[in-house]
Amino acid sequence: MFRSLSVYNYRVWFVGALVSNIGAWMQATAQNWVVLTELTANDAAAMGVTMALQFAPPLLLVGVTGWVADRFDRRKLIMCTQGAMLLLAVTIGILLVTGVMTLPLMFVFALALGLITAFDNPARQAFVSDLVARENASNAVALNAASFNTARLIGPAVAGLMIVVVGTGWVFLVNAVTFLGMIAALLLMRPHELVVHHRRGGPARLADGFRYVAKRPDLVVIFAMVFLLGAFGMNFPIFASTMALEFGRGADGFGLLSSFVAIGSLAGALLAARRDRARMRVVILGAGGFAVASGLSVVAPSYETYAATLVLTGFCVVTMLTTANGYVQTTTDPALRGRVLALYMAILLGGTPVGAPIVGAVAEELGPRVAIGLAAVVAFIACGVGVTWTLASGRLHRHETKRFRLTLDETRPLATVPVEPEDFSDEIAGTTPIPLPPTERPRGAGRTRPDPHPRPSA
Numbered sequence: 001m002f003r004s005l006s007v008y009n010y011r012v013w014f015v016g017a018l019v020s021n022i023g024a025w026m027q028a029t030a031q032n033w034v035v036l037t038e039l040t041a042n043d044a045a046a047m048g049v050t051m052a053l054q055f056a057p058p059l060l061l062v063g064v065t066g067w068v069a070d071r072f073d074r075r076k077l078i079m080c081t082q083g084a085m086l087l088l089a090v091t092i093g094i095l096l097v098t099g100v101m102t103l104p105l106m107f108v109f110a111l112a113l114g115l116i117t118a119f120d121n122p123a124r125q126a127f128v129s130d131l132v133a134r135e136n137a138s139n140a141v142a143l144n145a146a147s148f149n150t151a152r153l154i155g156p157a158v159a160g161l162m163i164v165v166v167g168t169g170w171v172f173l174v175n176a177v178t179f180l181g182m183i184a185a186l187l188l189m190r191p192h193e194l195v196v197h198h199r200r201g202g203p204a205r206l207a208d209g210f211r212y213v214a215k216r217p218d219l220v221v222i223f224a225m226v227f228l229l230g231a232f233g234m235n236f237p238i239f240a241s242t243m244a245l246e247f248g249r250g251a252d253g254f255g256l257l258s259s260f261v262a263i264g265s266l267a268g269a270l271l272a273a274r275r276d277r278a279r280m281r282v283v284i285l286g287a288g289g290f291a292v293a294s295g296l297s298v299v300a301p302s303y304e305t306y307a308a309t310l311v312l313t314g315f316c317v318v319t320m321l322t323t324a325n326g327y328v329q330t331t332t333d334p335a336l337r338g339r340v341l342a343l344y345m346a347i348l349l350g351g352t353p354v355g356a357p358i359v360g361a362v363a364e365e366l367g368p369r370v371a372i373g374l375a376a377v378v379a380f381i382a383c384g385v386g387v388t389w390t391l392a393s394g395r396l397h398r399h400e401t402k403r404f405r406l407t408l409d410e411t412r413p414l415a416t417v418p419v420e421p422e423d424f425s426d427e428i429a430g431t432t433p434i435p436l437p438p439t440e441r442p443r444g445a446g447r448t449r450p451d452p453h454p455r456p457s458a
Contacts, residue, residue, distance in 0.1 A: 010131040023181075027089060034101070047237065048356040089173070093171075095169075142269055156256075157259040233378060244303075261310045286321075291382075292316075293315075
């Protein structure tokens with residue numbers, strides 16, 4: 001489960017990311033609470049607009065951010081983005097402490113944070129694969145998700161207590177300090193031990209990532225499922241804050257609900273780390289489980305039972321997203337990994353500008369339970385998309401000897417992509433090397449000539 005931690009660079013990254021992620025979750029909790037209770041009178045729609053502004057840039061800039069992650073030093077790029085977010089957190093914290101923050105200003109800062117995150121996310125996701133050997137990439141991705149969700153377990157609860165004791169502004173200032181953990185980790189790494197998964201000179205155009213995904217139907221299906229859950233199901237700040245108010249709880253109750261989500265999320269990430277590789281069927285089952293868990297949340301009669309359903313919700317959603325992320329990373333051409341992951345993150349986070357305002361408006365007009373019910377319905381649709389593709393692709397078939405048993409074949413070759421074989425023809429699990437067309441076959445291919453100057457064998 002923890003084999004990637006045997007690598008020095010990954011251990012340093014894991015600790016730095018954990019510290020930084022705790023601060024990020026503290027800030028996210030404080031930001032949502034500020035918008036909902038301090039800058040508005042419990043306006044869930046305003047929170048939806050804030051989330052939309054924050055998550056729109058990854059979608060709008062997907063081509064540019066992925067290209068930057070592929071063409072520049074990811075380690076130095078992450079240092080720059082982390083430093084910029086540090087300055088942003090300090091500015092917001094000072095404005096809140098001095099009492100001059102307004103809702104329009106918060107909208108501006110949410111957009112600025114989204115712009116920086118648009119460059120930070122694909123670089124961080126792709127950099128995880130640069131820290132370990134190829135056979136440990138899926139494990140590294142799962143442990144990275146475990147770090148993220150451990151922080152999710154700690155950060156919101158700490159933020160809720162800090163909001164009650166010292167106010168929201170200080171939460172942003174503490175978060176600014178945690179960015180130093182990530183920057184220190186990047187400085188302590190041994191650059192010469194980073195794993196180079198591809199040679200220079202690979203596909204360099206911005207559109208190559210889009211073309212690659214378009215010719216991989218399995219990735220198209222995963223992206224469609226991730227978009228649906230990202231747009232309508234991953235609006236936990238809206239769900240948890242409005243449900244906390246419905247049950248008569250304050251900021252501490254809101255933060256505690258986020259931690260309950262993190263309990264299930266951490267369990268899902270650790271179980272994903274135990275698997276030898278990421279599989280499509282786990283993604284589909286995770287989407288179905290999320291739909292069931294959301295349905296249970298709708299009918300929860302008390303704060304305690306609602307919190308219990310969030311454990312299952314967190315487990316299912318992280319199982320799905322961690323497996324999807326690992327599948328994308330381990331089956332994608334390394335030369336295009338940054339662009340493909342940028343597209344993945346844009347679809348995951350970029351769905352929020354579409355769904356968050358809708359979910360926020362539904363929660364405002366019809367109540368939070370109806371909004372959660374909408375998320376459950378969309379999750380069922382996402383699961384149906386995966387099941388439909390599995391049936392249509394011929395991967396599901398009847399067992400040879402047992403009449404009522406079905407088996408799923410995930411070893412069928414994926415769609416090949418016309419790129420040079422030396423780049424990544426052997427990187428996609430289950431595929432065969434891509435032959436050159438006859439007109440492009442190197443001269444002399446298929447023939448052998450005697451060596452006029454043979455060398456003695458070793």
